[in-house]
Amino acid sequence: MRIFISLALLLVSGICAAAEPDVRVQLQDYYFDAARRGDVAMLDTFIESGYSLDTQDSKGYSALILAAYHGQSEAVEHLLAAGANACVQDKRGNTALMGAIFKGELKIARRLLATDCNPDQRNGAGQTAAMYAGLFKRVELLNDLSGKGADLNAEDPLGNSAARLANGEIRMPVSH
The missing domain is CATH 1.25.40.20 (Ankyrin repeat-containing domain)
Structure with a gap:
């Protein structure tokens, strides 16, 4: 093959x-x-x-x-x-x-954090890697991300931040 x-x-x-x-x-x-x-x-x-x-x-x-x-x-x-x-x-x-x-x-x-990418790079929903770390309780990575320059207080369009998500505060879209 x-x-x-x-x-x-x-x-x-x-x-x-x-x-x-x-x-x-x-x-x-x-x-x-x-x-x-x-x-x-x-x-x-x-x-x-x-x-x-x-x-x-x-x-x-x-x-x-x-x-x-x-x-x-x-x-x-x-x-x-x-x-x-x-x-x-x-x-x-x-x-x-x-x-x-x-x-x-x-x-x-952690290996990917060692690359030259912007730690606050956002996806289409306005979320960052730090927000993912907070949401999925990967709190050990939050310090690494912060050390790389990530803004743990940056917010997505719903007002979620890595810090809030790590504390269990999740803001969801309001349904009408």
């Missing part, structure tokens, strides 16, 4: 404009599956072939977002070392850091 992918990657990279869309889609699927499973050998094949690491699927997920969300710390490390952008947002504006916090992947979240 790895030989097939290596050959396909060489073929696609050599004649990318003329490559069959099905081959590109299939390669992209292999890439994202490798990230989800933490298949570092397969990811290294893509990396060595010069594959675009920040490629996104139909939901905007990058391999780094998928690896972080699925707890694949070694895959996260390989992707970051190869130049994957930790600041990439999916179609809802969520980042790999937000996904790691949501899933309780604290080691991965």
Whole structure:
């Protein structure tokens, strides 16, 4: 399988404009599956072939977002070392850091905090990684986020802040 992918990657990279869309889609699927499973050998094949690491699927997920969300710390490390952008947002504006916090992947979240992303980067709902940490009671990360410069008092459109969420205060939309 790895030989097939290596050959396909060489073929696609050599004649990318003329490559069959099905081959590109299939390669992209292999890439994202490798990230989800933490298949570092397969990811290294893509990396060595010069594959675009920040490629996104139909939901905007990058391999780094998928690896972080699925707890694949070694895959996260390989992707970051190869130049994957930790600041990439999916179609809802969520980042790999937000996904790691949501899933309780604290080691991965701390690794992602060491990147050059804005700690107050917001998703489409106006939420920050610190708000996720507060909401999901990842209070041990709040100090790390604050140390990185995150504003724990920043509010989303509903008036939720990381500090309020950590205290169990959740403001919900008013239904009419």
